[in-house]
Amino acid sequence: MPSAPQECGDCPIRHKAVCARCDGDELALLEEIKYYRSFEAGQTVVWSGDRMDFVASVVTGIATLTQTMEDGRRQMVGLLLPSDFVGRPGREFAAYDVTATTDLVMCCFRKKPFEEMMGRTPHIGQxxxxxxLDELDAAREWMLLLGRKTAREKIASLIAIIARRDVSLGLRSKSQRLSLDIPLTREAMADYLGLTLETVSRQMSALRKDGVIVLEGKRHVVIPDFDRLIEEAGDDSDGGFLV
Amino acid sequence: MPSAPQECGDCPIRHKAVCARCDGDELALLEEIKYYRSFEAGQTVVWSGDRMDFVASVVTGIATLTQTMEDGRRQMVGLLLPSDFVGRPGREFAAYDVTATTDLVMCCFRKKPFEEMMGRTPHIGQxxxxxxLDELDAAREWMLLLGRKTAREKIASLIAIIARRDVSLGLRSKSQRLSLDIPLTREAMADYLGLTLETVSRQMSALRKDGVIVLEGKRHVVIPDFDRLIEEAGDDSDGGFLV
DNA sequence: CGATGTGTTGAACGTGGTCAAATGCGGTGG
DNA sequence: CCACCGCATTTGACCACGTTCAACACATCG
Structure with missing residues (x-):
């Protein structure tokens, strides 16, 4: 089981999560209604349609939101990183499957008290x-990927997204030789990208063969030339860096 | 030019738009900073990357948000109906192309005063x-469509979406023989669905041949059996009716 | 060891894309 | 009234990309 922090003061997502704008007093109130839950990689947090009596922030680890059709086709519709928010105030049942793809720690708030507090504390709602709004922008970027990009572009885009995230989390600077772990199985990548896992595997091999990426093991990727990768992704250069 | 209402009291979107929760005093303040703009079908409201010094609500008509890649591939990422909101407080430049697909009236607010008012008026931010959040849910539904549905399912889904909207706007009851106008060209439908316009046309013909829909002219559709349509769309039955 | 999960690769197939031509419809002008 | 044009749409023929089904590689774990 991954371990959890205790105090909001120490919290790694203090300044990015839903509590980011809260002052000391507000934080103290939140602290009273919060509790941590941990999940191991692969565990399901909630199933779509289940009653969900809490909302939460991802503290560490990665979770996914997926939708499933009756015949089993699956589409990932959200990739939740540390500080991202899960659940919707005012909604009683989960709309998506939420799954931990790595070990995961979430900071949970019981829904009722959280909603009451939202009413009294504009900082949270703001x-x-x-x-x-940021998530909506990301979803729209994702829609372009799903609707119009080729398999090769989709893979390159995904790697670029992960690379940018690592940079923005301060894990490494842009100038260094970029190297990153893909925290998703080939199947999860396929669910993300609207592909089959075979196509994901083939395109990873193709990008490797063409020197766009270097594979070190299955999950570790080195990017010798970031601009080349962006080009392969079909994005406007620098898209995503300026806000 | 389509004509515009004058008073918030008469406004057809009064109880659904961003101003829905405002009381009389707040509405009076909004009334001072609002102005109407009208567009003819086909006109562009703003281009992606342009400076955008206002935010707005769609009053009547339909607009679209689209993203375009350098090589011209286009993906619609938003379909804006009456009461929907355009623009993002705090953002200076438009992130998407906004286009009027029918004659369009928008209720605009200059961004600066609107942002100031948001700070003082929680009802607006709420x-x-x-x-x-509703838009995000819709975007996620759309992602499933783009990533995993067949061309035939995509077309059936789009028709079902338009039908549901017409019902929810009170234009017709569910029990009546359903009949609706598609306010999009085949090309716009293709941009919405991540298809080519030829495929859209072919699948429309196929659904007609199989009796799922009846075409009366190019843009008018009769749905003899709504459940059959939903089945063709690959959706859970009743998805979208319960919230 | 075999069993299981994860990933790679190959061959055949089919859906949807591409390119091209035809059709239909509304508007404009002779 | 009809000829003509422009545009949206339909339809056809062909092709390619990504899927499907299958076999195989490799690591971890009982």
Missing amino acids: RLLEMT | RLLEMT
């Missing part, structure tokens, strides 16, 4: 609005 | 959060 921050949640900001985060939701 | 409502905007609600609307943004």
Whole structure:
């Protein structure tokens, strides 16, 4: 089981999560209604349609939101990183499957008290609005990927997204030789990209053969030339860096 | 030019738009900073990357948000109906092309005063959060469509979406013989669905041949059996009716 | 060891894309 | 009234990309 922090003061997502704008007093109130839950890689947090009596922030690890059709076709519709928010105030049942793809720690708030607090504390709603607008932008970028990009472009885009995230989390600077772990199985990548896992595997091999990426093991990728990768992704250069 | 209403009291979107929760005083303040703009079908409202010094609500008509890649591939990422909100508080440049697909009237607010008012009037931010969360849900539904549905399912889904909207706007009851106009060209449908316009046309013909829909002219569709349509769309039955 | 999970690769197939031509419809002008 | 044009749409023929089905490689774990 991954371990959890205790105090909001120490919290690694303090300044990015839904609580980011809260002052000391507000934080103290939140601290009273919060509790941590941990999940191991592969565990399901909630199933679509289940009653969900909490909302939460991802503290560490990665979770996914997926939708499933009756015949089993699956599409990932959200990739939740540390500080991202799970659940919707005012909604009683989960709309998506939430799954831990790595070991995961979530900071949970019982829904009722959280909603009451939202009414009294504009800072929370303001921050949640900001985060939701960001997610909507990300979803729209994703729609372009799903609707119009080739398999090769989709793979390159995914790697670029992960690389940018690592940079923005301060894990490494842009100038260094870029190297990163893909925290997803080939199947999860396929669910993300609207492909089959075979196509994912083939295109990874193709990008490797063409020197766009270097594979070190199955999950570790080195990017010798980031601009080349962006080009392969079909994105406007620098898209995603300016806001 | 389509004509515009004058008073918030008469406004057809009064109780659904971003101003829905505002009381009389707040509405009076909004009334001072609002102005109407009209566009003819086909006109562009703003181009992606342009400076955008206003935010707005769609009053009547339909607009689209689209993203374009350098080589011209286009993906629609938003379909804006009456009461939907355009623009993002705090953002200076438009992130998407906004186009009027029918004659369009928008209720605009200059961005600066609107942002200031948001700070002082929680009702606006609250409502905007609600609307943004709804849009995010819609975007995720759309992602499933783009990533995993067949061309035939995509077409059936689009028709079902339009039909549901017409019902929810009270234009017709569910029990009646369903009949609706598609307010999009075949090309716009293709941009919406991540298809080519030829495939859209072919699948429309196929659904007609199989009796799922009846075409009366190019843009008017009769749905003899709504459940059959839903089945063709690959959706859970009743998906979208319960919230 | 075999069993299981994860990933790679190959061959055949089919859906949807591409390119091209034809059709239909509304508007404009002779 | 009809000829003509422009545009949206339909239809056809062919092709390619990504899927499907299958075999195989490799690591971890009982």
